[in-house]
Amino acid sequence: MLTEIEKPKPMRQIFGEHLVKLSKTNPEMVVLDADVSCSTQTCLFGKAFPDRFINCGIAEANMVSVAAGIAAAGLRPVISSFAYLLATRALDQIRSQIAYNSLPVIIAGGYAGLSDFADGGSHQSIEDLAIFSSMPNMTVICPGDANEVELALEMAMRHEGPVYIRLSRAETPRLASEQPFEIGKAITYKHGEDIALLSTGQMLPRVLEAAELLSKAEIKAEVLHLHTVKPIDEQAVLGVARKCKAVVTCEENSVKGGLGSIVASLLSQKQPTDMRMIGISDAFGQSGSYDDLLEHYGLSPSHITMVVKKMLSQELRRQTGLQARNVM
DSSP: OOOEEEEEEEHHHHHHHHHHHHHTTOTTEEEEESSOHHHHTTHHHHHHOGGGEEEOOSOHHHHHHHHHHHHHTTOEEEEEEEHHHHHTTTHHHIIIIIITTTOOOEEEEESBTTOSGGGOTTTOBSSHHHHHHTSTTOEEEOOOSHHHHHHHHHHHHHOSSOEEEEOOSSEEEEEOOSSOOBTTBOEEEEOOSSEEEEEOTTHHHHHHHHHHHHHHTTOOEEEEEOSEEESOOHHHHHHHHHHSSOEEEEEEEETTTSHHHHHHHHHHHHOOOOEEEEEEOSSOOOSSOHHHHHHHTTOSHHHHHHHHHHHHHHHHHHHHHHHHHHHO
């Protein structure tokens, strides 16, 4: 069951507020933004600590270079901008100056996925998970609720290399979890043996809702949340693949190169499993309300439920056919 322990708040607000909180015990933290601090909410840090905040203007690549120099000098910079700009316009500098040198820079990609719903396909970042997951030395975290936003920041501050944290513009709840948050360790939210639903990021609440809908149809779903896309929790993924009849990955990102592709690569080598990928197909986003876009691109709980029922129905027919042939 989806158990909310706090009303949903915008993920960007949670991010901005926790930056301020962390800064009080992390004097080495420096925050840089590319002239969108009111949108990303790093403005909260800027107001509280103006001497540790740098607005680099509309110059994302330069911001990355400045952060690389700050990190090389021994401080802990956090760079913040829209996810699509970091994954495209500033990619050369992130790769060559931060990742290549394994510098401890936190890269906060805001407005990720379809959450920048009004600005359309030009601003909606649907490829950043694939881009940063393929980059050597880069750790990739995709928080699914308010707790994970805060914990991701805390863990990233202690991490030795660069970390990309994918953040949404949309509201996110604070969910109850019995497992600790650790980089590279998945969290099981629900146990089942019929289907394994693997979520990352903002898909977590929707996957939990889908699991509830499936339970009403007497389908027991295991919900495994992969807040860390890289390094992927191989042991947890292989475990649910062995336990369940099939695997479904759910992400607010392109299915090409994202979580689904990473899981498929792992399973094809170590545990061949029937699986489906729910995400954005080979297409850009478009303008519309956030809920309408999620529905249009097949990211709603009802669509997840439909995919699972169809998979299990096909598996049942296949097994029935095999049994019939064995009897003949």
